[in-house]
Amino acid sequence: MKMKDLSVLAGVIGIVLMMILPIPAWLLDVLLVINISLALIILLVAMNTKEALEFSIFPSLLLITTLFRLSLNVSTTKLILSEGEAGDVVATFGSWIAGGQIAIGFVVFLILVVVQFIVITKGSERVAEVAARFTLDAMPGKQMSIDADLNAGMINETQARERRQKVEREADFYGAMDGASKFVKGDAIASIIILLINLIGGFIIGMSIHGMSFGEAMSTFSILTIGDGLVSQIPALLISTAAGLIVTRAASDGNLSDDLSSQLLSYPKLLYIVAATVTMLGLLTPIHVMTTFPIAIALFIAARKMQSSLDRKQVEVEQLEEEQQIEEVRSPESVINLLQVDPIEFEFGYGLIPLADTQQGGDLLDRIIMIRRQCALEMGLVVPVIRIRDNIQLKPNEYVIKIKGNTVGGGELLLNHYLAMSPGYEDDLITGIETTEPAFGLPALWIDEAAKERAELAGYTVVDPPSVVATHLTELIKRHAHELIGRQETKALIDNIRESYPVLVDDLIPSILSVGDVQKVLAKLLKEKISIRDLVTIFETLADSGQYSKDPDVLTEYVRQSLSRQITQQYVQEGEAMRVITVGPALEKKIAESVQQTEQGSYIAMDPVSTQSIFQKLSEQVNRLIQMGQQPVLLTSPAIRMYLRQVIERSMQDIPVLSYSELEPNVEIQSVGVVNL
Template sequence: MKTKDIAILLSVILIVAMLVIPFPPWMLSFLIITNISLALLVLLTSMNIHEPLQFSIFPSLLLLLTLFRLGLNVSTTRSILSIGDAGGVVETFGTFVVGGNILVGLVVFFILVIIQFIVITKGAERVSEVAARFTLDAMPGKQMSIDADLNAGIISDQEAKKRREKVARESDFYGAMDGASKFVKGDAIAGIIIVLINLIFGILIGMVQQGLPIGEAAVKYSMLTVGDGIVSQIPALLISTATGIVVTRAASEGNLGTDIAGQLFAYPKILYIAAGTILLLGITTPINDLLTIPIAAALAAGAYALGRVPETPGEEHEMVSEEAAAEEMKSPESVLDLLQMDPIEFEFGYGLIPLADANQGGDLLDRVVMIRRQLALELGIVIPVVRIRDNIQLEPNEYQIKIKGDEVAKGTLLLDHYLAMSPGTENTIPGIDTIEPSFGLPAKWIAEEVKEQAEIEGYTVVDPPSVVSTHLTEVLKANAHRLIGRQETKELIDHLQENYPILVEEVTPSPLTIGDVQKVLSKLLKENVSVRNLPLIFETLADYGKVTLDTDVLTEYVRQALARQITKQYADGEPTLKVITISGKVEKMIADSIQQTENGNYLAMDPVDSQKIIEAAAAQIEELSNIQRSPIFLCSPAIRMYVRQLMERYFPQVPILSYNELEADVEVQSIGMVNVS
């Protein structure tokens, strides 16, 4: 432990000791001066902070100082009632403040208590309560604002993390201050009770045990009681004032002194008005002119001096900022920043700016936040932040989506139109022919006047923000396997380890590396299989990772373990799953073409045979598209991954399942077969 840590612990032990051990008067005097010094230090610190979080330890410090002061009160009370002496400091305050009149001393003491209890403490308590309530209520809005700035690319991930931490710390601080202000209130009540105890029992002890006359006992113990009360109320008043300053500090760029000087004297002409009012007050009333004229002259001189100060600090600060920015551009670090590539970018032409501008009613930023949450639930990974920015090189109504710098999708929007997709009947609605960007369906951009008619005729009508958010969602789903790298996999593993530490230790770093796990997760996502059930995936990897290190084979084992999830995904609650099967002849052709090497197995099929299989599969897919049914291929487990290798180039979105990936309670119906002659 460091020296300062030991000092704090000894201070707490000292507080406990004061409650049970009698201290000599000289030591009490030393502790009283220490108490006043600490209270003054806290007050000055609270005046020089820029924001409350710079003094975040204040609630805990307030508790310790309150306990220290109460422990000191107990010690002085014990000393007063037992030996009639509480040290030179208490006696000095008693005689100096009382000045030979006990009643005056008591009145001064009670005035100090009233000021602290009714004015400062009550106000600080109310401000703490309101600040805590409003800070907690504002937390969701602040978090959404941070997410919006992050998605818009205004701030970086590190800046967003710091702002989130600051919001959480503000909530904790104001919540703690709401409770800590009760200490100050209780301390004021305890001070009144302790004074009454000292006064009443002191007089009784002086009369009964020491045999003093009632007058002499009253004088002696009243002086000590008032001295003790005042010497404890002065630091209590300083701490109460510091509490009020801390909880009433708003966001600013300077400390309390700078803010008062800068804001109170920000308008020099007002000082002239104040000077004239004070001068008029001295002339028109019996108040002595020698009092009003110097004050009025000082105000007028201050106004004249402030009016001559040139308003250049802002300009100088701006010039310094520009110079610093220029120097930063010349530094090597600024060139390195250019190498940073955003995982996901959404760029749009200037005609689509209202889509992302909240001031014009755009809600794209909020939609992106919801898309990331939706995909986290569906896919089981955290989609990186989407950088949203305008691009003058695009057409005004054009947008494009990039994954790691590569364009993967683009589209065109008409903000003053609606996208209407035909129900399959004859198109009778007037509009601009187009293609729906997410699924490639024929559609039309229609005016708002014909929207109701289109809906009556069975068209699916979608507004432009929904079109682009749906397109972005589908693009991210299709490219999820490109977004999960080793770093993202490590974060998923760390999150899993919090609840399943033994499971993670059994899989990584041995027998599988993070790269091996990343390849398995990427292969699953590439075929639209969610990895949210990460514990089950790791259970399977733990079972088979010792048997093989081939990530293709491990992926097949994981898919079979996720049979219930895959069945639910494609059966969609129906008892019958309609599929396209692979004939025995085609399966044998594929099995005979598998080449085994030291680096793994791969499919080496004759190009003519593979072309026949592809054409047969395409014919089956076309037949299903005519009846508006999505194709699903089904084959034996031994060749599923090779069938996938063969067809993914031509039919990347068509699911290919094996018999082991389907639950036994689902009936499989073949509505087509891939066969070659």
């Protein structure tokens, strides 16, 4: 065995022998001083630990020091009762601290016992009990967290093993502290009993054996008893305080002094308030100003120094952040951050800042929230967060809307004006700045507040600038919705519906279709402005049809047919006949003959002359319906619907192309035009 192991064993055996063998007074003085020194060391170490496990030996050390202190109590009791003395240390504590007054000594001793037993010991015992209980209850969750981090690759096996050992050690430590706190409580009770034994036994032995008078025996043994009690209770109080500090120590990056200075003294303004309060105590109460003013001045000076220190730290932090930003810009890795592209961006010139500034009455942010809600309800699409920023490169009243970094729309606004769109006839009395409505490209006027009421009475549609922006943004989101739904967004929709329909999702993905296949179908639906909110019906159709075909175009046609009620309500007014442009037999035959089948899917290959003829004849029918104030809808057979859509989507992407199977049987259809070759 090593020398330090032998010394520890010898020390424990010596503590036990102290209770049996007589100890001379000089050696007892040395041991009592060692006891006080050891208690101070334990208290200071407890104050400077960052977490409880740094002092994991404390429960065992608490037992040893308690046993050592009780052994000293037994030794001093033997000396007091046998010889009427207990060394210089006990006599000094009894006479010096008591100040020659036995009653004062008893009062001081009782105060120490009350503070240790009722306040510190009871509190430490309760905290240790609760900490042990919560630590044990939290062990399974901590173990699962470690396993999850290990499975995710956030930590390696060695780190996981270290964290598991730390969790186990915490549970063992707080469990041991829960039991060790009972020793502190028992030590306080034993001190009171030993005090009574020394006092009563000393009177009897002093008068019967040592031949002392009652007064002499009372004076001698009272001072020795008080000294013995104080010399044992002061170290006990220090160790009890250390136990309380250990069990109440929260996780921190610093020791007790660091936490006190960084947390308790981190609010200099509060010190000013305390200084003013102390000053008022000296002025308005009988407390002398010479007592309160120095304290108030000290608090005021401390607050000033703390404030200046905080200001210096703030400046240093800002300088450090600037230096880090400069270093990041200079570093080669900083280029990676430039590759990030926002899904949707709204940029505006400095003249339109009041639109987004809530302090100036701007409600653009609230309108964008409503746009996202509207798109979710109407289209079933979760619109990504729209980044709003000013751009000094734009004109003061100009704005642009970007999707994935590319400009898809823009316009100019005149704040303090209104956009007025005529109902089809012009009123010469209404004048303004001519412009074009950005969302639909209609001619319009910017009018001032004075002309607003007259324009409304004349039948003009009058909207304010924020509404113009909101309408334009909404239309562009709907037009480019298919670009905003990728695999990640599709996965989020799948996870959301999985909570209510887990069997449906598990049956479809990934056994029948992948996330990418589902995303292609949803994008094709959104591209033709078909809402995907009814994901249950869409997934049911894909689960059935996906067993026969993996072609996204074919799957989309099956889904559209299953959404016939939704599509019908989207294009048919209740109680009215549906006016459509139909496709003639010759054109249907021409399109069917032009379809080419490949391994990647089918597509239409038509000669340019026929394509141009289709565009020309379809444009004539569409323009005629638009002039009549009706929405043009192209109706064809299910077999060629998607191919006809491929033909016209580049030049007439806003014209809906429907098939007969996508409409409800009870819908009355009225053909107002035919497109044929």
